[in-house]
Amino acid sequence: MKKILFIFSICFFAFASSQTTRFVYQVSIKTDSTDAKSVKTELANLDISPKESIFYGDNRLKRDSIFSRARQTGSFNFDRTQMQNLQSNIDFTVQKNYSDQNLIYKSRIGRDEYSYTETPHFNWKILPETVKIGDYKTQKAEMNYGGRTWNAWFTTDVPVQDGPYKFSGLPGLIVKIEDTKGDYSFDLMQSKKINAPADFTTRGNIIKVSKANFLKQNEAYRKDPVSAMIAGNTRGNFMQRMTPEQRKQMETRLKKSVTDFNNPIEIK
Structure with missing residues (x-):
């Protein structure tokens, strides 16, 4: 051995x-x-x-x-x-x-x-x-x-x-x-x-959390993506700047994305 x-x-x-x-x-x-x-x-x-x-x-x-x-x-x-x-x-x-x-x-x-x-x-x-x-x-x-x-x-x-x-x-x-x-x-x-590994540019801050906290927040988002988008200041301001029609389209798209992808690689 x-x-x-x-x-x-x-x-x-x-x-x-x-x-x-x-x-x-x-x-x-x-x-x-x-x-x-x-x-x-x-x-x-x-x-x-x-x-x-x-x-x-x-x-x-x-x-x-x-x-x-x-x-x-x-x-x-x-x-x-x-x-x-x-x-x-x-x-x-x-x-x-x-x-x-x-x-x-x-x-x-x-x-x-x-x-x-x-x-x-x-x-x-x-x-x-x-x-x-x-x-x-x-x-x-x-x-x-x-x-x-x-x-x-x-x-x-x-x-x-x-x-x-x-x-x-x-x-x-x-x-x-x-x-x-x-x-x-x-x-x-x-x-x-290749010459070097891929290097992705991150614009803005990365929120560092524990894995348990990430899974918890991700689950909350999947249950109610619209409320999750509004919850934070940055996200809330983004939604508030929309017209009613734009907001309705965004809500429809968010809910559909969660429904269409309901099978995460880690299920617990």
């Missing part, structure tokens, strides 16, 4: 000494738990550098690039169809720090951006089953997290203990992971070298 860990450490050092690698996953999400046909598919990236990684939706990267160019040029005449096509169900980022095993989760609740720090402990059970996925020989593992049972396939061909979303801790990169209900799946599609 010590010999295996020693070899793994050498491989990891060699991998970590290289430039940043972007692993592209296809993510499938059943957004409505009551509708089997509500599966939405999009791409997400896991950028791995020597000290950390960041996981995020590919559409988030494209939108951020568009806004960055707009700020530089001063032209904010966006193509409405293009921006609608870049909407994402992956409205969060997960940044993992390899030195202390902490991760920072960032997401919006209404118009405000929140973040919390977590050090998840995954109770992985590595199973003897192996299968080849693409070019990788993978081995199966399973564990429970966030109210779901997850099956993962990892490969020691890529000697880094990481994977999509918050998942990590296996002796190799997670190539595929899905929950047993079939609501969420992450499948590695490709990898490529």
Whole structure:
């Protein structure tokens, strides 16, 4: 066992000494738990550098690039169809720090951006089953997290203990992971070298809270998104500046967004 860990450490050092690698996953999400046909598919990236990684939706990267160019040029005449096509169900980022095993989760609740720090402990059970996925020989593992049972396939061909979303801790990169209900799946599609990890510009303050507080506020928003938008000073002023017609449209859109996406990845 010590010999295996020693070899793994050498491989990891060699991998970590290289430039940043972007692993592209296809993510499938059943957004409505009551509708089997509500599966939405999009791409997400896991950028791995020597000290950390960041996981995020590919559409988030494209939108951020568009806004960055707009700020530089001063032209904010966006193509409405293009921006609608870049909407994402992956409205969060997960940044993992390899030195202390902490991760920072960032997401919006209404118009405000929140973040919390977590050090998840995954109770992985590595199973003897192996299968080849693409070019990788993978081995199966399973564990429970966030109210779901997850099956993962990892490969020691890529000697880094990481994977999509918050998942990590296996002796190799997670190539595929899905929950047993079939609501969420992450499948590695490709990898490529890049100069540096994605760096998202945050405009305004990030509200730092505990995970429990984030979940509590997110649940309150989902129960009554309109009241949640009005609750804060900034959000309230935004709603108060609207005409009655604009406010009605906003209320309809908010309620529909909550109804359409009622199946979060962590259900407890």
